[in-house]
Amino acid sequence: MTSKPLLPSDPADQLSVQDRRDAMHHAIRKRICLLEYPPGARLSETELAQEFGTSRTPLRRVLARLEDEGLVQSVHGVGTLVTDADIHELEHVYQLRVELTALPARLDPRLPDAAFMQKLDNFIMQSAKIIDHGTPLEFTEFDMDVFQFLLQLTGNAPLRETLERLYYQTKRLWLWAAINAKLDLVGEFRIFHHELEALQHALRSHDLDAAARIQSAHISMSFKRLFQKIK
Amino acid sequence: MTSKPLLPSDPADQLSVQDRRDAMHHAIRKRICLLEYPPGARLSETELAQEFGTSRTPLRRVLARLEDEGLVQSVHGVGTLVTDADIHELEHVYQLRVELTALPARLDPRLPDAAFMQKLDNFIMQSAKIIDHGTPLEFTEFDMDVFQFLLQLTGNAPLRETLERLYYQTKRLWLWAAINAKLDLVGEFRIFHHELEALQHALRSHDLDAAARIQSAHISMSFKRLFQKIK
DNA sequence: CCCATGACTGTTGTGCACAACACCCCATTC
DNA sequence: GAATGGGGTGTTGTGCACAACAGTCATGGG
Secondary structure (H helix, E strand, O other), X not given: OOOOOOOOOOHHHHOOHHHHHHHHHHHHHHHHHOOOOOOOOEEOHHHHHHHOOOOHHHXXXXXXXXXXXXXXXXXXXXXXXXXXXXXXXXXXXXHHHHHHHOHHHOOOEOOOOHHHHHHHHHHHHHHHXXXXXXXXXXXXXXXXXXXXXXXXXXXXXXXXXXXXXXXHHHHHHHHHHHHOOOOOHHHHHHHHHHHHHHHHHHHHOOOHHHHHHHHHXXXXXXXXXXXXXXX | OOOOOOOOOOHHHHOOHHHHHHHHHHHHHHHHHOOOOOOOOEEOHHHHHHHOOOOHHHHHHHHHHHHHOOOEEEEOOOEEEEOOOOHHXXXXXXHHHHHHHOHXXXXXXXXXXXXXXXXXXXXXXXXXXXXXXXXXXXXXXHHHHHHHHHHHHEOOHHHHHHHHHHHHHHHHHXXXXXXXXXXXXXXXXXXXXXXHHHHHHHXXXXXXXXXXHHHHHHHHHHHHHHHHHHO
């Protein structure tokens, strides 16, 4: 009888424990990825707990997951520090991403439907606007949306989770390089736009393998450009 | 000056916080994989905390990681339950393992040295003994050792971690099938022995790619046999 | 002036008490 | 007899207080 409370005063009350946990996890992960919390930054458990309206205990559960994912590191007596994104350490992650990104076409591939192609159209239009007057921050946020969107191309959940974890480990390094003027921004934007158009072309032919190879190739080339510029 | 305590009363005192955490994590994970905690079993936080000589708080940190890895699931008011190993849900994990197992040869491959080949010899001798009078439990424990050992063939840490996580998600399903007489045990043992000999042959030729493909093929075939038997 | 030392401050780690919740059992009622 | 309601019990989730620890700054002695 008490399965659903009547007239919940706050919509947040309906969220389960795990939902609120995921919400905090995604929020903090996004801030780290967008360099709102740059490498080396100290995250205050007390402040974050207050911000999310909870105590340290549930928040520490979230930080623990972020630590297992390699985004933060808790040091006793010092603080919870955002790990630094060093390209030499992330080279292995990039190489793994290149290989894994080719797999959605082979492991439970999902052919896109009309709604998917429609949304892809919208993304392509948005990317065209970014080329002219986009900031690195805006672009990265956009890239995150596109990434999540393209994950739908596979129904293999473990693969999706692995790709997601690796993505968030590497993306902030690109953003850092872009902000610090290490990259040819307009060039990067153009390449991304072309990638989306190429993806559209491949998907219209129902060639998921081609689409996956395109993404894989672009990750590889993106890393090459990064590595050349910031040594 | 106080960097190292004098005359530690207990060697465990020297272990860092993270070391003790990892020790608990590996211990519980092994028990789950060896079906000492079968699917559906309730893990008592209080009992486990007492056993490891700590309180619930650090132990919950470990259970949280196991939950993120998909081995247990905590339900409020009920308990921490070992997830069930269903072959239909694990099919995606198996398929991903097949693909990932081929990668060590391409991502930072490490050629085995003499000590490695020596240890491989020992493993092959041990596997020969298991064929005649081995139990499923003994075999799985042995398989875990061999798996960890073969991870040395790549220096790509993210790949190793991913392979490890996926391994522990699937292996207990094989053990369950073996215990419940769903498999031709001697046949399985023989196949594993042959796999190790084939690996030895490939590694003697310094052909890491061949070695990786052999492992990949065996995971694929092992899943096929499992799937046929337990539907 | 320089260095050592110790108190102070702020952080994460731990333990504990209680809240929130689910399940079981049994009495009660129709 | 069957359904229902309520209390009891055991579990995980949360909040809080304190321990353990690292860094900083001031102070005193050389």
